[in-house]
Amino acid sequence: MNPNTEHLYPVILAGGVGSRLWPRSRKSSPKQFLDLTGNKRSMLQEAFDRVQPLTSTDHIYVITNVEYIDIVRTQVPDLPAANVVGEPAARGSAAAIGLAAIHLQQRDPDAVMAVLTADHLIRKPATLRQVLAAGVELAQSGTLITLGIEPSYAETGYGYIEMGEALGEYNHRIARKVVRFREKPDAATAQQYVQAGNFVWNSGMFIWRVDAIMAEFARQMPELYAALQGLAPALHTAQAESAFERYWIPLQGTPSIDYGVMEGARSASVFPVDLGWNDIGSWAALLEVLPKDDDGNVAHAQHLHYDSTNILVFSEKRTIATVGLRDMIIVDTDDVILVMPANRAQDVKQLLVEFKKRSLFRFLD
Amino acid sequence: MNPNTEHLYPVILAGGVGSRLWPRSRKSSPKQFLDLTGNKRSMLQEAFDRVQPLTSTDHIYVITNVEYIDIVRTQVPDLPAANVVGEPAARGSAAAIGLAAIHLQQRDPDAVMAVLTADHLIRKPATLRQVLAAGVELAQSGTLITLGIEPSYAETGYGYIEMGEALGEYNHRIARKVVRFREKPDAATAQQYVQAGNFVWNSGMFIWRVDAIMAEFARQMPELYAALQGLAPALHTAQAESAFERYWIPLQGTPSIDYGVMEGARSASVFPVDLGWNDIGSWAALLEVLPKDDDGNVAHAQHLHYDSTNILVFSEKRTIATVGLRDMIIVDTDDVILVMPANRAQDVKQLLVEFKKRSLFRFLD
Numbered sequence: 001m002n003p004n005t006e007h008l009y010p011v012i013l014a015g016g017v018g019s020r021l022w023p024r025s026r027k028s029s030p031k032q033f034l035d036l037t038g039n040k041r042s043m044l045q046e047a048f049d050r051v052q053p054l055t056s057t058d059h060i061y062v063i064t065n066v067e068y069i070d071i072v073r074t075q076v077p078d079l080p081a082a083n084v085v086g087e088p089a090a091r092g093s094a095a096a097i098g099l100a101a102i103h104l105q106q107r108d109p110d111a112v113m114a115v116l117t118a119d120h121l122i123r124k125p126a127t128l129r130q131v132l133a134a135g136v137e138l139a140q141s142g143t144l145i146t147l148g149i150e151p152s153y154a155e156t157g158y159g160y161i162e163m164g165e166a167l168g169e170y171n172h173r174i175a176r177k178v179v180r181f182r183e184k185p186d187a188a189t190a191q192q193y194v195q196a197g198n199f200v201w202n203s204g205m206f207i208w209r210v211d212a213i214m215a216e217f218a219r220q221m222p223e224l225y226a227a228l229q230g231l232a233p234a235l236h237t238a239q240a241e242s243a244f245e246r247y248w249i250p251l252q253g254t255p256s257i258d259y260g261v262m263e264g265a266r267s268a269s270v271f272p273v274d275l276g277w278n279d280i281g282s283w284a285a286l287l288e289v290l291p292k293d294d295d296g297n298v299a300h301a302q303h304l305h306y307d308s309t310n311i312l313v314f315s316e317k318r319t320i321a322t323v324g325l326r327d328m329i330i331v332d333t334d335d336v337i338l339v340m341p342a343n344r345a346q347d348v349k350q351l352l353v354e355f356k357k358r359s360l361f362r363f364l365d
Numbered sequence: 366m367n368p369n370t371e372h373l374y375p376v377i378l379a380g381g382v383g384s385r386l387w388p389r390s391r392k393s394s395p396k397q398f399l400d401l402t403g404n405k406r407s408m409l410q411e412a413f414d415r416v417q418p419l420t421s422t423d424h425i426y427v428i429t430n431v432e433y434i435d436i437v438r439t440q441v442p443d444l445p446a447a448n449v450v451g452e453p454a455a456r457g458s459a460a461a462i463g464l465a466a467i468h469l470q471q472r473d474p475d476a477v478m479a480v481l482t483a484d485h486l487i488r489k490p491a492t493l494r495q496v497l498a499a500g501v502e503l504a505q506s507g508t509l510i511t512l513g514i515e516p517s518y519a520e521t522g523y524g525y526i527e528m529g530e531a532l533g534e535y536n537h538r539i540a541r542k543v544v545r546f547r548e549k550p551d552a553a554t555a556q557q558y559v560q561a562g563n564f565v566w567n568s569g570m571f572i573w574r575v576d577a578i579m580a581e582f583a584r585q586m587p588e589l590y591a592a593l594q595g596l597a598p599a600l601h602t603a604q605a606e607s608a609f610e611r612y613w614i615p616l617q618g619t620p621s622i623d624y625g626v627m628e629g630a631r632s633a634s635v636f637p638v639d640l641g642w643n644d645i646g647s648w649a650a651l652l653e654v655l656p657k658d659d660d661g662n663v664a665h666a667q668h669l670h671y672d673s674t675n676i677l678v679f680s681e682k683r684t685i686a687t688v689g690l691r692d693m694i695i696v697d698t699d700d701v702i703l704v705m706p707a708n709r710a711q712d713v714k715q716l717l718v719e720f721k722k723r724s725l726f727r728f729l730d
Contacts, residue, residue: 023686305719306719315702320701321388321703322705324709324712330702335684336683337686337697337702338687339690340690344672344688350688351688363686
């Protein structure tokens with residue numbers, strides 16, 4: 001164990017529903033519990049594997065919906081049961097982080113919390129570990145730290161962070177002051193950001209001292225803070241369920257961590273970093289990111305084709321045959337087969353609206 | 366029963382393998398035994414239904430591969446067992462027709478044989494019956510009659526028949542002399558044929574007296590004729606199997622009925638006719654021919670889509686979901702799913718070459 005990470009607690013957020021990767025990702029088994037990269041480890045398992053070398057296993061927490069607790073325990077059996085924290089209902093990222101924070105507060109007054117995602121691809125895990133260790137150092141000042149992804153193109157689907165002056169070097173990484181958080185830009189603005197050079201993507205990964213984030217909750221999100229104060233004494237007691245009922249359930253509509261805390265934080269810092277990161281926000285992202293075979297296709301299935309290229313094929317059981325196809329996504333599951341051009345992959349959500357309209361919930365759950 | 370059809374024997378050729386409609390059509394259950402139009406009757410059953418009002422059921426013959434005899438008996442249980450004639454191996458259309466002819470010769474010296482296809486769509490069955498009755502009259506002269514399909518566009522995949530003078534009217538249908546049979550033309554030639562107005566498609570359906578076709582076999586295809594003469598006495602006897610071994614198996618390479626007989630026939634006639642005919646030579650043909658739903662799709666499956674049109678979807682068990690698709694074929698079976706643009710449907714045969722290369726015969730059989 002790296003000595004300067006002894007107070008580090010990686011907190012993996014794993015409560016998402018991953019609807020953009022339907023039909024493989026379903027409510028009963030969303031994206032983070034699937035092996036989407038073909039390496040026989042789920043995205044959650046990969047998130048665990050990435051931080052496991054950095055700390056002792058009992059420092060790693062997973063926050064998820066109570067529905068998924070059994071899946072998490074099965075997929076990460078090394079994790080102590082108490083480290084799998086269930087939310088009885090999704091109340092946004094700030095609430096999930098707050099819930100983790102009160103667990104850590106009770107355990108270690110010097111806890112440094114690294115908020116990590118379970119459903120993003122990170123192809124440079126050693127870099128992640130290096131920057132997390134850097135974050136532990138910087139976090140001692142009380143600043144709230146974001147990991148900022150160096151943008152490779154003018155994406156309009158992410159928030160951006162405008163970076164200012166350098167704050168110094170921590171574990172061989174340069175930290176910078178956050179000038180401002182910027183919401184998802186239009187195409188022209190995104191282009192400006194990328195050209196300017198001092199903008200990074202907001203990755204949704206953070207590092208901070210637990211006392212620092214709790215102080216910001218108290219200052220900026222007093223309702224959430226009060227709820228967490230109500231919940232804290234009931235954790236690990238027979239009163240937990242009724243406390244969640246009383247304090248957690250009413251948190252509907254609580255702002256996200258970005259809106260609720262980061263944008264107005266007294267001190268916010270950023271490590272710009274190239275993690276080989278991708279949020280796999282659609283099937284098209286997987287087609288782009290995964291290694292291609294000799295014919296330029298990504299086939300997680302037996303794929304036989306004549307003159308097909310840039311095809312993503314997913315099937316556990318059946319052979320997929322294609323003729324003369326280009327830029328296409330084909331996802332086969334037991335009950336439904338999805339076919340769409342790669343450039344329409346964002347419209348899966350429109351399709352799910354159709355399913356809901358017809359009450360075909362069996363294909364969604 | 367129409368009195369002038371008492372010597373009519375419809376002979377349905379049902380030995381094809383239908384590889385262009387793979388993966389639904391397989392060696393073990395080819396095209397003619399499938400319900401491709403969604404009306405719960407196979408193409409063979411529809412072929413039987415079309416001629417059944419014209420004659421007594423025991424006049425109807427089906428020629429097929431011995432492998433398919435059980436399927437034929439199951440699908441057309443009304444047919445007497447002796448009317449299902451098995452070929453131990455496919456030896457082309459002339460040989461199949463010859464085999465039917467020797468059966469009929471033994472039964473009725475005045476037999477008129479109507480050669481029909483089991484794997485084509487005919488949306489005007491009453492017109493077919495009318496022209497078959499007309500053919501029985503005209504056939505008495507000893508002429509070999511083809512049903513010629515009035516071309517709706519300049520197809521290059523069919524043979525054409527150049528028609529000459531009218532021979533008269535038979536059962537309200539005009540018959541014409543055949544000037545010449547023309548092989549599959551190039552695009553420019555096909556265009557000329559269609560513009561000329563006196564060309565029809567060769568449908569592969571014929572009417573003739575059995576003695577007339579046997580005489581042409583004797584004159585133009587003496588090897589086939591000799592083999593048939595060898596086979597005839599053995600039919601329905603214990604020697605049938607060894608006779609087929611001796612006379613039938615060596616017929617490999619025997620020309621088709623078009624090349625072997627029709628092109629050189631002493632007398633050939635044609636009824637030009639609009640039968641609502643389609644040979645369903647590809648999945649694209651089905652997309653074109655079958656009625657479309659409100660969104661312009663042909664769905665023989667539960668099809669849920671967002672912004673998809675001109676899609677053909679076939680699945681017995683699964684729901685097909687599509688987003689932003691155009692002009693696409695999706696065929697789902699238990700072990701394989703085929704996806705291709707409609708305009709590439711002819712290339713299914715190239716795909717099957719790939720399967721054979723890899724010895725994946727389980728997907729073909």
